[in-house]
Amino acid sequence: MNDKKIEDELKKIWDEVPISHSDSEKEASWEEFQSKAFTAKKPKFKVWRYAAAAAVLIFVLIGTGIYFNRDPLDQNILAASTVIENTTTKVKTVFLPDSSKVELSSNSKLTYANNFKTNRKIEIEGECYFKVQKDKKHPFQVFCNETTTTVLGTSFTVKGNAQKEVTVALFEGSVEMSVKNQDKKWILVPGETFTYANNTAAVTEFERFTDFENEKLTVLSDYIKTNYGYKMIFPQEYINQRITVRINKKEDLKTIVQLISEMYNLNFEINEELKVITFQ
Template sequence: MSDKKIEDELKKIWDEVPISHSDSEKEASWEDFQSKAFSAKKPKFKIWRYAAAAAVLVFALIGTGLYFNRDSVTQNTIVATNVIENTTSKIKTVFLPDSSRVELSPNSKLSYADNFQTNRKIEIEGEGYFKVQKDKKHPFQVFCKETTTTVLGTSFTVKGSSKNSVSVSLFEGSVEMSVKNQDKKWILVPGETFTYANNTAEVTEFSRFVDFDNQKLTDVSVYIQENYGYKVIIPAEYSNQRITVRINKKEDLKIIVQLISEMYNLNFEINDELKEVTFQ
């Protein structure tokens, strides 16, 4: 049998792993195995050695569910060697080892293991807004109470309340929601919120934008101060200037400021220490 046929047969076996293994996980795992087993520089006799190893791996995964198990019991595999807690009254920005960003709300806590870049699992207590870096080979998972949020690259909020309920609101991309000991999956699209409470799951819509329709520019300044904590200083002659614009509620502050500066041909300066935005 030729190398190509061997490779094709192994791919069929690999893809027959139970449906509890996501397509993205199987594909990433196959690509890693394929690069090792079918490298042009390796002798042909080694292919069978990798084939045997692959067969053992597949059956081991089916038997234990250690890596691919869809159930949020995988949360137990996290060794929380890194714990970050926000004990302040303001949102705390946290940069994870893979460059993903979390805006951690007050009285909230997140934890993850040292091998986070290859095992992107994170637990959260409270609320956080996640801006996830894309990595197809390493899906990003957030565990909150009984729920698991699985993503590849997106932005969303996760909120676990003291009443044992969890809500996940998606702003960009897509996520897959699952609940411990349940086989059903929920795929969210931007503008949808998944809520789990009292053993009941629900998906509803929400508005992820705020609209300013022919309103004063100062109204946008107030919005920025209330939602980002930055005071906005604009020239007096622009105080009654009107603006019509739609803003994503989780848009980066700098993007909003740049948009305003381009619309009115103004220069700007963002002072992070003073928490001020000055237009000139």
Template sequence: MDKEKLDKEFEKLWSETPLSHSDSEKKASWKQFQSKTFGAKKPKFKIWRYAAAAAVIIFLGIGMGLYFNRGPLEDEIYLASNVIKNTTSKVKIVVLPDSSRVELSPNSKIVYANNFESNRKIIIEGEAYFKVKKDKIHPFQVFCNETTTTVLGTCFTVQGNVHKGVTVALYEGSVQMNVKDQDQKWILKPGEEFIYGNNIAKVTEFQRFMDFENEKLSAVTYYIMENYGYKMTIPEEFDNQRITIRINKKENLKTIVQLISEMYNLNFEINEDLKQITFR
């Protein structure tokens, strides 16, 4: 198939999704995509160039019109991007190119640009917890449905659903929330969550800490098992030991373990294979 026929086939496929856009919008978007993807290149790259373009079209077709529906701050870089899916039943840890950390929940996925370190923009479907590396020059942005979360360095969760809207809960730092086609901005503080759905946005408070007040140490053991999946073993003489502690619900497990070891002057060992913590 020659280039002219291939162009026509791509243009036809491009015009089919999404149906909600006008013909003029589709035509303008196609010309922009065509000029960037099928521009003049050296002949030796010709075959691979078309193969890559075909993959982009297929991705857009199954991605609910991602190119057309992206937020106002997103750009064409998403046509060449990385997609990470979590098809397991457990949280998947993803370390991004800038060293930011993502805890991707089951049945969720993220999409980010190839040049992520200088263009820190992510699209998410589902739910994830972000621990963002600070970079004042390159703001970190998360796009979910019609919302944009902009941060410099912080910890927060984003949960999005096509039918239920978006919830952003802030654990540390500060984030700015924007909604597509709305001028208002919302600045969240730790302990606040932004809820958006049915064109309505609101900010409420949530409990970001787990408090233990004069409770048995075994209560913390149970909490760690339920929330981190690690079995914690302590010496028998500490079974009835009482503890008062406040734990950030998204705190790193090792930080909690180190704190307990210092409080009771215990050594500990973490077995990652067995998912077990042993205090001695």
């Protein structure tokens, strides 16, 4: 096969592969490839060299077509994936392969690829609270309905429903929000909520702290029981003791317990089976 026939065959392959570019873009890219592959100054190549070039050309074009045609929400979770559901009425805590922590609310589900440490993308249904481990080389993204939350190292909640509404509340750090088929980005700071409903996005503020102003320890104990499911037991002489403290609504329970322990110089023991915290 002479050079002219080989060039004609490659041009035919180039034109026939379905990719998401206009005819003018396709023609311009062909001319660039042609000028490099078929210059007059080039010595004659053996046929197998051109065959190899054709094979690479097909691979690149098909790969490009997949990249531009695939919906971003379809490429985040591969066939080999892990699915975790919470069918109970209690919050379910899950630690991901990168040690990030997720709290699944009742009737919620998350899906992530088995190569999660290098492909930190998650799809969720329902409501989840995330506390993400930082990894600058591998961005952490959460897909919910038509929104994407790109994590910049933080803790936040994502909630979606069957009506395609999504709410993201940021407690610590920073996240970037984006919506399918929209170029605009939203950067949230702690204490802000991103809401997407009826094709409209909005950012509002919320109170991310719970304040206890000169309250009895029993009031704090009731708060812990309601929000964390643990009962706190204090020595009898501390029943009427009062406390002033500000708590992040998504603070780790152990951090709160250690704070109380240091404030009143008390030791503590946590019984995970009975979900009881005893101070002494």
